[in-house]
Amino acid sequence: MAEMTVENQIVSCPNQIIPKARKNIHKAVLEWFEKQKLGSVLDAPAGHGHLSLRLRDIGYEVTAGEIEPEIFSASGIKCIYTDLNRHINAPDNSFDYICCVEGLEHMTDPYQAVKEFARVLKPEGYGIFSIPNYTNIERRFKFLFRGYFTKPISYERFQHEGANLFNFHNSPITITILEFIFKINNLTVVEIRENAPKVKQYLFLPFVILLWMINYCRTYKRKTEHRTDLTLNKHIILGGNNLIIITRKI
Numbered sequence: 378m379a380e381m382t383v384e385n386q387i388v389s390c391p392n393q394i395i396p397k398a399r400k401n402i403h404k405a406v407l408e409w410f411e412k413q414k415l416g417s418v419l420d421a422p423a424g425h426g427h428l429s430l431r432l433r434d435i436g437y438e439v440t441a442g443e444i445e446p447e448i449f450s451a452s453g454i455k456c457i458y459t460d461l462n463r464h465i466n467a468p469d470n471s472f473d474y475i476c477c478v479e480g481l482e483h484m485t486d487p488y489q490a491v492k493e494f495a496r497v498l499k500p501e502g503y504g505i506f507s508i509p510n511y512t513n514i515e516r517r518f519k520f521l522f523r524g525y526f527t528k529p530i531s532y533e534r535f536q537h538e539g540a541n542l543f544n545f546h547n548s549p550i551t552i553t554i555l556e557f558i559f560k561i562n563n564l565t566v567v568e569i570r571e572n573a574p575k576v577k578q579y580l581f582l583p584f585v586i587l588l589w590m591i592n593y594c595r596t597y598k599r600k601t602e603h604r605t606d607l608t609l610n611k612h613i614i615l616g617g618n619n620l621i622i623i624t625r626k627i
Contacts, residue, residue: 401572401573402478402479402507402572402619402621403427403428403431403478405570405572405573405621406428406476406478406505406507406621407428407431407432407435409505409570409621409623410432410435410437410474410476410505411435413474413503414473415435415436415437415438416437416438416472416473416474417437417438417439417440417471417472417473417474418432418437418438418439418440418472418473418474418475418476419440419441419442419465419467419471419472419474419475419476419494419497420432420439420440420441420442420476420478421441421442421443421459421461421465421475421476421477421480422442422443422444422459422461422477422480422483422543423441423442423443423449423451423456424443424448424449425448425449425450425451426441426449426450426451426454426456427451428476428478429441429449429451429454429456430451430454432476433451433453433454437474439454439455440454440455440456440457440467440472441454441455441456441457442456442457442458442459442461442465442466443456443457443458443459444458444459444460444461444543446458461477461480461484461489461490461493461494462484462485462486462489462490463489463493464493465493465494465496465497467497468497469496469497470497470498470499470500471497471498471499472497472498472499472502473499473502473503474498474502474503474504474505475494475497475498475502475503475504475505475506476504476505477490477494477504477505477506477507478506478507479507479508479509479619480506481506481508481548481550481555482508482509482527482546482547482548482549482550483542483543483544483545483546483547483548484543484547484548485542485547485548487548487550487555487558488558491558491559491562491564492562494562494564495562495563495564495626498564498626499626500626500627501625501626501627502625502626503567503623503624503625503626504564504623504624504625504626505621505622505623505624506555506621506622506624507572507619507620507621507622508550508555508619508620508622509527509546509549509618509619509620510571510613510616510617510618510619510620511526511527511549511550511551511552512551512552512607512608512613512614513575513578513613513614513615513616513617513618514578514581514584514585514614514615515575515577515578515581518581518584526549527546527549528546530545552569552607552608552613552620552622553604553607553608555622556604556607559622559624563626563627564624564625564626564627565624565625565626565627566622566623566624567623567624567625568622568623569610569612569613569620569621569622569623570612570620570621570622570623571612571613571616571617571619571620571621572617572618572619572620572621573617573618574616574617575616575617575618578614578615578616578617579615581615582615585609585614585615588609588614589609592605592609
C-alpha cells in the first residue's frame with residue numbers, strides 16, 4: 378500500500394471536502410504540524426473542514442470554529458459557532474495550537490481576533506497563521522498602478538455573496554502591522570514561510586536589488602524603525618502569494 382503523505386492526502390480529499398484556501402497552503406501547514414508534538418488544536422475559521430479533517434488524521438485533537446457552522450462537513454469533529462471579530466467560545470489557555478488559515482484578512486477587527494486566539498492558546502503554545510503576502514514585489518507594483526491591495530468590493534458583489542462581510546478581504550494586513558498585533562498579545566514570531574515559490578517574482582529582481590542596495594546604505598536605527606529586516610526579507614519580497622507565520626505564546 379502506498380504511503381499516505383501530506384501531498385497525496387491533499388490530492389485525494391477534494392472529492393470529499395473542498396478546501397476554501399489554496400491547496401498548497403494546507404500542504405505547507407500540514408507539513409509543519411507533522412513535525413510537532415501531538416496536542417489540541419483550534420482550527421478557525423474552519424470552512425468546510427478540510428484542514429480539520431487532515432489534522433485529526435495526523436493524530437491531533439481538533440476543535441473547529443466557524444461563523445457558518447452549517448457549512449462544516451467533517452464528521453466526528455466538534456464545530457462551534459465562532460465570530461472571530463468578537464469572541465471564541467472557549468476558556469483561557471485551552472489549546473496547544475491555534476491554526477488560522479486565510480482568516481485574519483477577512484476580519485473587520487483582526488486585533489480582536491488575534492487577542493482571542495492568544496487568550497485561548499496555552500502558554501508556550503504555537504499559533505500558525507496564513508495571510509496573503511501583500512508585501513511581495515509584485516503586489517507593491519500592483520498597488521502603485523491600481524491604488525489598492527485587494528480587489529474593491531462593489532455593493533452588487535456584496536449582495537451577490539450573501540451580504541456577509543466575512544466573505545471578503547476587509548483587512549489587507551501587511552507583515553509589519555501583523556507583527557505588532559502579535560507582539561501586543563504576547564505572541565512572538567518564530568518563523569515565516571511562504572506557501573509556494575512564485576517564479577514570476579524574479580522578473581522584478583532588478584528593482585528588489587535596488588531596494589536592497591538603498592537599505593544597505595541606511596543606518597541601523599533607520600533599518601530598525603522601518604523593519605526592513607521583514608519588509609525586504611527575500612522570502613517575503615520575492616515570496617509567493619501567501620505567507621505562513623508561526624508564533625509562540627510567551
